[in-house]
Structure formats: C-alpha cells, structure tokens
C-alpha cells in the first residue's frame with residue numbers, strides 16, 4: 356500500500372510528551388515509508404484541545420486527512436474518561452462534517468503510563484495507515500459511476 360499524493364496533517368498532544376513525542380516520530384517515519392506527505396504538524400496542550408486544531412487543518416485544501424496522536428493516562432478521578440471520550444466523539448463528528456478522514460491515535464482512557472509506553476508504535480502507525488487507506492478508498496468511491504456488479508474497494 357502506497358500513500359502517493361496523500362497529504363496529512365498531524366495533531367499531537369504535548370501532555371505526556373515523553374510518550375507523544377515518540378508517537379510523533381513513529382508516525383512521521385511510517386508516513387514516509389508509505390510515501391505520504393506530512394504537510395503540517397501542530398502541537399496542542401492536551402488531547403482535549405485537539406478538535407479546534409483538527410477543524411482548522413480540515414479546512415485546508417492541501418490536507419487530505421488528519422492523524423491525531425495522544426496519550427490519556429488514568430489519574431485519581433474519572434477526568435481521563437471525559438478527555439478521551441469527548442475528544443473521540445468530536446473526532447468522528449469533524450471527519451464526517453468535512454468528508455475527510457480523522458484517525459484516532461490516542462491511547463487510553465484508563466491507561467497506565469506503562470501501558471501507554473507499550474502502545475506507542477502500534478497506535479501511531481495504525482493511525483497513519485488508517486488515514487492513508489481511508490483517503491485512497493474514499494477517493495475510489497468518489498470516482499464510482501454506474502455500478503452494475505459488486506465493487507470491492509480495498
């Protein structure tokens with residue numbers, strides 16, 4: 356799978372930056388491996404602060420998809436649930452509002468620091484790969500004309 360001519364934006368949380376900076380490195384290298392272009396990387400204070408940055412990127416014609424990277428780690432209260440669940444909900448809403456993929460590279464909620472560290476590469480590369488696949492496949496939907504036989508898009 357190649358991400359030729361696919362232009363990505365990345366929104367990365369600074370919160371738990373010991374983890375998210377490594378996620379960013381993995382995401383950038385995976386995007387390069389898949390021949391996708393990362394046009395913009397914007398750092399936001401935390402995961403909860405992502406939606407506005409995501410929306411601003413989606414408004415750009417030169418962005419085909421947005422990748423989010425964050426780590427929501429369990430504290431003493433259920434605040435992590437609010438941060439993660441509300442952001443995830445908004446990510447879905449923005450993706451469908453702008454007809455562009457916004458993929459979820461956010462670890463948690465309820466994760467321990469150790470669990471988050473174990474998931475750095477998996478979540479970062481998965482979010483990049485999903486963004487590229489979705490751009491490629493939704494483009495094929497856009498190109499569809501009259502369908503006489505079942506079309507498999509993969």
Ligand SMILES: Nc1c(NC[C@H](O)[C@H](O)[C@H](O)CO)[nH]c(=O)[nH]c1=O
Nearest residue numbers: 368370400401402403425426427428
């Ligand atoms: N606890 C975590 C946060 N909390 C901060 C919020 O995301 C946000 O920056 C703040 O509420 C100001 O709006 N963020 C994470 O990314 N990860 C956490 O574990």
Ligand SMILES: CC(=O)[C@@H](O)COP(=O)(O)O
Nearest residue numbers: 428430431432433434435
């Ligand atoms: C997920 C967070 O924002 C975290 O820092 C909250 O910690 P706490 O639940 O102890 O307030």
